[in-house]
Amino acid sequence: MRRIRANGAPFVRTIGSVRTLTEAFEAACQELDDTGQPELVLEVIADRIIAAARGGERDPVRLRAAALAGMPED
Secondary structure (H helix, E strand, C coil): CEEEEECCEEEEECHHHHHHHHHHHHHHHHHHCCCCCCHHHHHHHHHHHHHHHHCCCCCHHHHHHHHHCCCCCC
């Protein structure tokens, strides 16, 4: 287990948590059809997933939903 600081707040990183965050990020990108998305959009998605995880969320489906909340739909 490794403790890191993200945006000034402590965040514990384990193999399981990294897998969960990665799964949520990849699912959100796939839903947005990430080919052609600006880098800034991908950073916002990642920041939202990390924020939700810091708040205690560990379910990848709910993390994905938090990342996509408020994003315009096609």
